[in-house]
Amino acid sequence: MIGFWTELVSSLLIRFEWAVFFYFVLVNSFYALLLVSATWALRRHLLIEQAEPRWRILSSDMAPSISLLAPAYNEAATVAESVRSHLALYYPNLEVVVVNDGSKDDTLSVLVAEFELHPIHPVFHRQISVKPVRNLYRSRIHPNLVVVDKENGGKADALNAGLNFASGQLVCAMDADTLVEADALQRMVRPFLLSSVMVATGGTIRPVNGSLVDHGRVVHARAPRRMLPGVQVVEYLRSFLFGRLGWNRLGGNLIISGAFGLFRRDALVEGGGYTVDTVGEDIELVVRLRRYGYEKVGPHVVEFIPDPVAWTEVPETLRQLGRQRDRWHRGLADVMWRHRRLLFNPSYGALGLVVFPFFLFGELLAPVIEALGLVGLVVGLSAGVLNASFAGLFFLVAYGYGAILTLMTLVLEEWSFHRYETFSDRFWLVLWSLIENLGYRQLTVVWRLQGLLNYLQGRRHWGLMERQGFQGKGRLPLS
Amino acid sequence: MGSIPETLLVQVFKVEVVALAITMGLLFGRASYLWWDQAWNGPREKRAQQILARAVEQGRLSGSHVQWLKQIPERVLVRTLTNLARNLQGASQSRLTVMARALGLEERATALCTSRRWWRRLKGVQWFMWLDSGQQVVPHLLRDPHPLVRAQVVKWIADHPTPSLIVALVDALDDPDEMSRFAVKDSMHRIGAGIIAPLVRYLTTHSGPEVEPALTVAAGLTDKRLLQPVLALSGHGRPTVRSLAATVLGTLGGADSVKRLEALLHDAAPPVRAAAARALGSLDHWPSAPHLAGLLRDSAWEVRQEAGRALRDLGAPGTLYLRRALTDPDHFAADMARQILNLPPTVGGTMSS
Numbered sequence: 115m116i117g118f119w120t121e122l123v124s125s126l127l128i129r130f131e132w133a134v135f136f137y138f139v140l141v142n143s144f145y146a147l148l149l150v151s152a153t154w155a156l157r158r159h160l161l162i163e164q165a166e167p168r169w170r171i172l173s174s175d176m177a178p179s180i181s182l183l184a185p186a187y188n189e190a191a192t193v194a195e196s197v198r199s200h201l202a203l204y205y206p207n208l209e210v211v212v213v214n215d216g217s218k219d220d221t222l223s224v225l226v227a228e229f230e231l232h233p234i235h236p237v238f239h240r241q242i243s244v245k246p247v248r249n250l251y252r253s254r255i256h257p258n259l260v261v262v263d264k265e266n267g268g269k270a271d272a273l274n275a276g277l278n279f280a281s282g283q284l285v286c287a288m289d290a291d292t293l294v295e296a297d298a299l300q301r302m303v304r305p306f307l308l309s310s311v312m313v314a315t316g317g318t319i320r321p322v323n324g325s326l327v328d329h330g331r332v333v334h335a336r337a338p339r340r341m342l343p344g345v346q347v348v349e350y351l352r353s354f355l356f357g358r359l360g361w362n363r364l365g366g367n368l369i370i371s372g373a374f375g376l377f378r379r380d381a382l383v384e385g386g387g388y389t390v391d392t393v394g395e396d397i398e399l400v401v402r403l404r405r406y407g408y409e410k411v412g413p414h415v416v417e418f419i420p421d422p423v424a425w426t427e428v429p430e431t432l433r434q435l436g437r438q439r440d441r442w443h444r445g446l447a448d449v450m451w452r453h454r455r456l457l458f459n460p461s462y463g464a465l466g467l468v469v470f471p472f473f474l475f476g477e478l479l480a481p482v483i484e485a486l487g488l489v490g491l492v493v494g495l496s497a498g499v500l501n502a503s504f505a506g507l508f509f510l511v512a513y514g515y516g517a518i519l520t521l522m523t524l525v526l527e528e529w530s531f532h533r534y535e536t537f538s539d540r541f542w543l544v545l546w547s548l549i550e551n552l553g554y555r556q557l558t559v560v561w562r563l564q565g566l567l568n569y570l571q572g573r574r575h576w577g578l579m580e581r582q583g584f585q586g587k588g589r590l591p592l593s
Numbered sequence: 594m595g596s597i598p599e600t601l602l603v604q605v606f607k608v609e610v611v612a613l614a615i616t617m618g619l620l621f622g623r624a625s626y627l628w629w630d631q632a633w634n635g636p637r638e639k640r641a642q643q644i645l646a647r648a649v650e651q652g653r654l655s656g657s658h659v660q661w662l663k664q665i666p667e668r669v670l671v672r673t674l675t676n677l678a679r680n681l682q683g684a685s686q687s688r689l690t691v692m693a694r695a696l697g698l699e700e701r702a703t704a705l706c707t708s709r710r711w712w713r714r715l716k717g718v719q720w721f722m723w724l725d726s727g728q729q730v731v732p733h734l735l736r737d738p739h740p741l742v743r744a745q746v747v748k749w750i751a752d753h754p755t756p757s758l759i760v761a762l763v764d765a766l767d768d769p770d771e772m773s774r775f776a777v778k779d780s781m782h783r784i785g786a787g788i789i790a791p792l793v794r795y796l797t798t799h800s801g802p803e804v805e806p807a808l809t810v811a812a813g814l815t816d817k818r819l820l821q822p823v824l825a826l827s828g829h830g831r832p833t834v835r836s837l838a839a840t841v842l843g844t845l846g847g848a849d850s851v852k853r854l855e856a857l858l859h860d861a862a863p864p865v866r867a868a869a870a871r872a873l874g875s876l877d878h879w880p881s882a883p884h885l886a887g888l889l890r891d892s893a894w895e896v897r898q899e900a901g902r903a904l905r906d907l908g909a910p911g912t913l914y915l916r917r918a919l920t921d922p923d924h925f926a927a928d929m930a931r932q933i934l935n936l937p938p939t940v941g942g943t944m945s946s
Contacts, residue, residue, distance in 0.1 A: 176779045308772045507602040521617065528620055540621070540624055
C-alpha cells in the first residue's frame with residue numbers, strides 16, 4: 115500500500131515537473147519571440163527617427179492640442195519641480211492640468227505660492243462623475259497651467275476630474291512626481307499623426323534613482339549603486355524596451371503606464387474615463403479602450419514608443435516595493451476578471467486570441483506556477499524523486515535564460531538610446547542583471563502571490579509611497 | 594513517463610553560456626566601439642567644424658582641406674555639416690551647399706534617393722533638406738511608394754516652393770497616408786499666400802471628403818479668393834465639411850460670410866452650429882448677438898459653450914445678452930451664462946451642465 119502511494123506521488127511529481135518544464139519552455143519561447151519582435155521594431159523605429167526634424171511639429175499649426183493631466187496626492191516634496199518640468203515641455207499647444215486630490219500635506223499651498231494661482235470659475239463639461247471639486251485655479255505667470263482642487267477620490271477619480279476640465283484633442287496622463295524629457299510629447303504624438311485608429315501611446319519609464327537631476331531635467335543617467343533600485347532599473351528596461359516594444363507587432367499592448375501615456379480625449383470620455391474602483395486603472399483603461407474599439411469599430415490601436423522617456427522614483431525599501439508589486443498584481447487580476455470575455459474570443463482579433471491569454475497565463479498566473487514549481491522541486495528532492503544535480507541544473511538553466519533576456523535588453527539599449535554612458539554604469543547594470551534572479555525575482559513572486567490572495571480577499575487599498583524628492587547632488591563622472 | 598533527462602538540461606545550459614558570452618561581447622563591444630569612436634573621431638569632428646566654419650566665413654575651401662575632409666568618415670562629415678547648416682541662412686547656407694558639393698555629398702545624396710531601400714531614399718531627401726538643394730532629384734519622389742519618403746519630400750517642397758511644385762503639393766492632399774497628409778497641410782501653411790490659387794482650384798474641383806484637409810489649411814489663410822468655393826462647400830452633405838467651411842468663413846468675413854454663418858446656426862448637426870457660433874464670435878459681428886443668445890438654449894453642450902464664448906467675444910452687446918441669460922428660465926442657458934461670465938456657482942442658475 116505504501117509502495118502504491120509512493121509510486122503515485124513520484125509519478126505525479128514527474129508529470130508535474132514536465133508540466134512546469136513545458137510551461138517554462140512555452141513562456142520563455144514567447145519571451146524570445148517578443149525579443150525578436152522588439153529588435154525588429156526598434157530597428158525600424160531608429161530608421162524612421164534618424165535626423166527627423168521634430169521642430170516642425172513644435173512650430174506647426176496642425177499639431178493636435180494636448181492637455182497634460184497630473185494627479186497629485188501628498189506630493190509637496192516634488193510637485194513644484196515636476197510641474198515646472200511639465201510646463202517646460204517642448205510642445206506648441208499644451209495645457210497642464212494638475213489635480214490636487216485632497217492632499218493632506220502642503221501640496222496645494224506649494225502650488226499656489228510657486229505658480230501664483232488665482233481662483234477661476236471656467237466653463238467645463240462635467241461628462242464624468244467625480245468627487246466634488248472644491249476650487250479651480252489658474253496661474254498668473256503660466257496661463258496654460260490650471261489646478262483642480264478636489265476631495266480625495268483616488269488617482270482614477272482625479273484623472274477623471276482633469277479629463278472633465280481638459281480642452282485638448284489628446285490627453286496625457288502623467289504622475290505629478292514624474293520627470294518627462296523635454297521633447298517627449300513631440301515623439302509621443304507622432305503615431306496619432308500616422309493613424310486615425312490610434313487610441314493611445316505610451317513611452318518608456320525609467321527609474322531616476324541615482325541619476326543627476328537639475329531643474330527638473332535628468333542631465334546624467336546613472337545606474338544606481340544600491341541593489342534594490344538597481345535591479346528595478348534593469349527590470350523596467352526589460353519590461354519597456356523588450357516587453358512592450360515587442361508587443362507592438364504581436365497584437366498590441368495591453369498596458370500604458372499610468373505615469374506616462376497619451377490618449378485620444380474623445381475616445382477616453384466616450385469610454386467613461388478611468389474606472390475608480392480598481393487599483394489597476396491604467397491597464398483597465400487600455401483594455402477597455404481596445405475592447406470598445408473592436409466593438410464599435412473605432413480607434414483601437416495602442417502603441418508603445420521607445421524613445422520618449424519619463425523618469426520616476428522607484429521604491430528603495432522592500433516594504434514600499436512589496437506594496438507596489440502587490441498593488442500591481444491586484445490590478446492585473448481585477449482587469450483580467452472584468453474583461454474575461456476577451457479570453458480566446460476571435461471577435462477581438464489578436465487581443466483576444468494572443469495578448470489576453472498571454473497576460474493571463476504568462477503574467478497573472480505565473481507566480482502561482484513558479485511557486486508550485488518551487489514547492490514541487492523541494493518535495494521532489496525530499497521524496498528522492500528528483501536529485502540535487504537535476505535541481506541545480508534546472509535552476510541554472512532558468513537563471514541563465516532570464517539573465518540572457520535581461521542582458522539582451524541592455525544590448526538593445528546600448529545599440530539604440532545609449533543613455534548610460536560610462537563603463538562603470540554598464541558594469542553596474544550587468545551586475546544587477548545577474549543578481550536579479552538570485553532572490554529579488556523570488557521575492558516578487560511572493561509579493562505577486564500576496565497580491566493575488568489580497569485580490570481574492572477583496573482588498574482595494576493603494577498603500578503609501580514615501581518620496582525622497584529629486585536630488586541634484588553628485589558630480590558628473592569623468593568617464 | 595520518465596524524468597526530464599539531465600543531458601538535455603546540460604546541452605541547454607551550454608548553449609546559454611555561449612549566448613551569454615555573445616551578449617556580453619555585443620554589449621561591451623558596442624560600448625568600446627563608442628568610446629573608441631569618440632576618442633578617434635572626436636578631435637576630427639572638432640577640426641572639421643573649425644575648417645568648415647572658417648570656410649563659410651571666408652567663402653572658400655582650400656584643396657588640402659577638401660582632401661582632408663574627404664578622408665574622415667562620412668557620418669562624421671555629415672553630422673558636422675548638418676549641425677552647421679542648422680545655424681546658417683541665406684548666403685552662408687549657399688556657400689555651405691557649394692562646399693558640400695565639392696565634398697561629393699550632393700552626388701551621394703542623389704545616389705541615396707535612387708536606392709531601392711526606403712530608408713536610404715528618406716536619408717537622401719533629408720540630406721537635400723540641409724544641403725538646401727536637390728531640385729532635380731527630390732520632386733520625383735513626391736509619389737514614392739513609402740509614406741515617410743513622401744512626407745519628407747513634402748517638407749522639402751515647403752522650403753523650395755515653385756509654382757509647379759505647389760500645384761503638385763496641393764494635389765497631394767488626397768494622399769492615403771495620414772502622416773503624408775499632415776506633412777502636406779503643414780507645408781501648405783508654411784508656404785502661405787503662394788498656395789491660394791491652387792487651393793481654390795482644388796476646392797472648386799473636388800467634392801468628396803478629400804476637401805476636408807484643404808479646408809483645414811484654408812482656415813489658416815485669410816484670402817478673399819477662397820470665399821466662393823467655401824460658400825459652395827458650406828452646403829455640403831457631410832457635417833464635417835460644413836463645420837470646416839464655417840470655420841473658414843469665420844476668418845474671411847464679409848456680408849456673404851455672415852449671412853451664411855447665421856443660417857448655419859440652425860444646422861441640423863451640433864458641430865456645425867458650434868463652428869458657426871465660434872466663427873461669428875471671431876468676426877466681432879455684434880448684430881449676430883440675438884441669434885447667438887438663442888443658442889444658449891441649444892440641446893448640445895458644445896453649441897451652448899461656443900455661443901456663450903462668442904457672446905463674450907462680442908464685447909458689450911454680447912455681455913448684455915449673457916447677463917440677461919443669468920435669469921433665463923432655461924437652467925442650462927443660465928448656467929452657461931454664469932460660467933462664461935466667470936461667476937461663482939451662487940450667482941444666477943445653479944444647474945450643472
